[in-house]
Amino acid sequence: MSSALQGTSMPFLYPCLLKRTSKYLSSRVLRGVYLQRTSPGIRNSSGAAEAIPDSRLDPAPDDYGRSIFTDKCILKVEAGSGGHGCVSFLREKYIEEGPANGGDGGNGGNIYIQAVTQETSLHKLARRGIIKAGRGKNGQGKSRGGQRGEDVLLEVPVGTVVREIARYDPVAIEEQEAEKASNEEQSVLQERPLWQKNKWVMAPSGMSTNYSDNSFPVPPKPRRSNIATLQPPAPISLDLSEPMKQPILLAAGAVGGQGNTRFASKDNIKPKFATRGNGGMKLELELELKLWADLGFVGMPNAGKSTLLRALSRSRARIGDWAFTTLQPNVGTVVLDTHEGRPEFEVFEDNGTRRTHFTIADIPGLVIDAHRDRGLGLDFLRHIERARVLAYVIDLSDGDAVETFEALRNELLEYEKIKEFELNERSERRIVDWNPTADSTIAYSNMLKPTHFYPPLTLSPISSKPWFVIANKADVDGTQENYLRLKNFVQDQYKAPTIPVSAKRGEGTSRIAKQTITFLLSERTSPHQSRITAL
């Protein structure tokens, strides 16, 4: 193993192997010998290995945390089905054959949704696939009702758009069937047996009864729980762009069945049947993050975006001095007040609450012609659209900064031009691809698909987003002239600010937070109520 790891390309390709091996062996007697032979350090001219600097902003290639990020997912949610009613009779000393006392089944659990600031990605929900609320418990004797099913709360990031793809609502289906039956002729109805196995729970001793006879009651009409009136109208389309204090109901749990007490009458004082609980509603939803960061870094590969993210937040984004180190967006949170002494500045929202943090997205590098799907292409331009404020990150040590900036801006504007066309094409494809029987499970194949297609998300266009420029790598010698040219150009042409920083040394980065907050607050509708106080 050790000889295999000694090649020059190994540390670059598999740094984690080396780290793990050395960590494992660090407690061993072999430690000194082994580390000397396998260290991933760079060799100097005399052949001795130099240690890799152990800094948060200039970390070893293997010092990173893999962040999982999902901005779009399809989720199946199932409200709980109702518990069955109970067939039971009072039995006490001296009362051998008492009256019916079967309780009702409990209602199924509800599905709620809430947009919360703590979440930044949909990956936790995406990996669950199907989310089910609890089933109501069956009713019991002594007229005890069944316990309610457990509710489920879906916590999604602020800026999530929820769209319904399909729904299976057993109560709606029953209602439709009942309406159809009411239109049928009386003679046809009389022939149909009242006994429907899927609606009734029978006591074992009651099975021999002739259920097609007229004494058997008509099954009760399909019911919904009272809370169902709070469900959003079908098909669901929600835009959760603000943090929510309270969750909202997505799907109410089904109503439990009725116990045999409910069917006692003078003709049949001891009914040996109760009803089954209704099936829970199933929804297939598409969740998409419309806005997932307050600030988005736009830059060429290797500009230092991930280093900047590390400098501003506690992110452990991967840093490497090769292009496309970042292949998936990283989202970091900048805490404005760490409760260690006085905060650098205080930010108040419209409603008077104090803003404690904002989020930054480190988007993979853009290359020229990204709008033609080159490099990592359109997908990443799509991510840029989902940030509120943009920061162009320019590498001062790599060529003419003004040219790089112009090229980046041009890419974004070109993307905006073709976006409309691309979206139209995609929605057309969706219509052509649509196949009502394509679902994998039988239950979902019954689902009703909305007959109309949603318009594309209404995102604010890239050209309307507030932006500023971050001139990175200002610590490199001879970059001052490049910076001044860039700063003057951006100021003269666009009246936008340019912030010189050295992400690697963590210098000048606090101005980025301040600039972002200023833009975020000026974006609001009533700026006179928001205020930023420099302390």
Ligand SMILES: Nc1nc2c(ncn2[C@@H]2O[C@H](COP(=O)(O)OP(=O)(O)OP(=O)(O)O)[C@@H](O)[C@H]2O)c(=O)[nH]1
């Ligand atoms: N001298 C200097 N080097 C820097 C600075 N910031 C980043 N770097 C170096 O630039 C290289 C690229 O940094 P990354 O943060 O991975 O760049 P990136 O923009 O995220 O790159 P991609 O993920 O490939 O798009 C690394 O070797 C960093 O150490 C800086 O301020 N000064």
Ligand SMILES: [Mg+2]
């Ligand atoms: Mg990166």
